[in-house]
Amino acid sequence: MNLKSLEPRLQTVLEWIPLGNHADIGADHAYLLGNLLDQNRILKGIAIEKNREPFELACKNLEKFGDRAEARLGDGLAPLQVGEVNSISICGMGAALMAKILTAHPEKVPEHVVVQPNDSAEPVRRWALQTGFHVKQETITVGFWHYPVLHFQRQAGPDPAYTDLPLDVALRFGPWPLKNQNPLLYTHLLEQEKRLRNLAHLPNPRLQEDIQKVQRALECFNVN
Numbered sequence: 001m002n003l004k005s006l007e008p009r010l011q012t013v014l015e016w017i018p019l020g021n022h023a024d025i026g027a028d029h030a031y032l033l034g035n036l037l038d039q040n041r042i043l044k045g046i047a048i049e050k051n052r053e054p055f056e057l058a059c060k061n062l063e064k065f066g067d068r069a070e071a072r073l074g075d076g077l078a079p080l081q082v083g084e085v086n087s088i089s090i091c092g093m094g095a096a097l098m099a100k101i102l103t104a105h106p107e108k109v110p111e112h113v114v115v116q117p118n119d120s121a122e123p124v125r126r127w128a129l130q131t132g133f134h135v136k137q138e139t140i141t142v143g144f145w146h147y148p149v150l151h152f153q154r155q156a157g158p159d160p161a162y163t164d165l166p167l168d169v170a171l172r173f174g175p176w177p178l179k180n181q182n183p184l185l186y187t188h189l190l191e192q193e194k195r196l197r198n199l200a201h202l203p204n205p206r207l208q209e210d211i212q213k214v215q216r217a218l219e220c221f222n223v224n
């Protein structure tokens with residue numbers, strides 16, 4: 001396993017995982033866990049894989065960490081015990097699947113959840129809002145595409161990240177990228193606006209809604 005070359009999306013996930021016991025769901029080759037363990041960023045790591053081939057790869061790659069690491073074959077959070085880990089990560093899959101995995105075993109979701117969806121993070125932002133998790137950090141990383149990375153933490157009360165933002169717009173595009181005036185989000189919004197305007201002649205009510213949402217997101221940027 002090459003421990004030096006995590007992609008920026010996984011490097012960001014790695015940096016946001018707190019010290020403790022951690023499980024990576026859909027670990028595949030277990031590069032993320034391997035790096036977390038190698039850099040002593042976590043005490044113990046559990047790789048969970050639904051498919052046998054990546055599960056066996058994870059077993060092989062984690063061997064060198066002895067009893068600090070373990071791979072388990074299973075679906076989502078099913079192979080975890082309640083309270084066994086302080087944090088989980090789910091990376092490199094669609095946000096709707098992530099929300100499904102998190103919803104299937106609410107009692108097993110620990111205090112910290114770090115996710116890197118491959119598409120719009122809206123389904124996981126909605127999951128967090130409905131289940132009492134705040135968006136502590138969120139950014140956009142560069143790679144083959146632009147990938148969002150989000151860190152949720154269980155906390156009481158309304159999530160202050162959404163204060164002073166239109167909720168539907170922030171759920172779609174992310175409260176922190178909007179508040180932090182993220183330049184990658186700004187460029188994405190300009191491109192979306194242009195693309196959607198070119199389709200505006202089509203009789204699709206969803207299109208008008210999308211154009212308006214993009215325009216309201218652009219209004220959150222203080223650009224002169």
Ligand SMILES: C[S@@+](CC[C@H](N)C(=O)[O-])C[C@H]1O[C@@H](n2cnc3c(N)ncnc32)[C@H](O)[C@@H]1O
Nearest residue numbers: 026027028048049050051054074075076091092
């Ligand atoms: C595209 S790979 C991403 C691997 C790695 N997390 C990354 O970001 O590079 C997705 C992995 O998740 C696994 N997977 C998909 N659904 C899963 C589930 N419900 N439970 C556990 N693993 C799952 C797949 O077998 C696959 O190895």
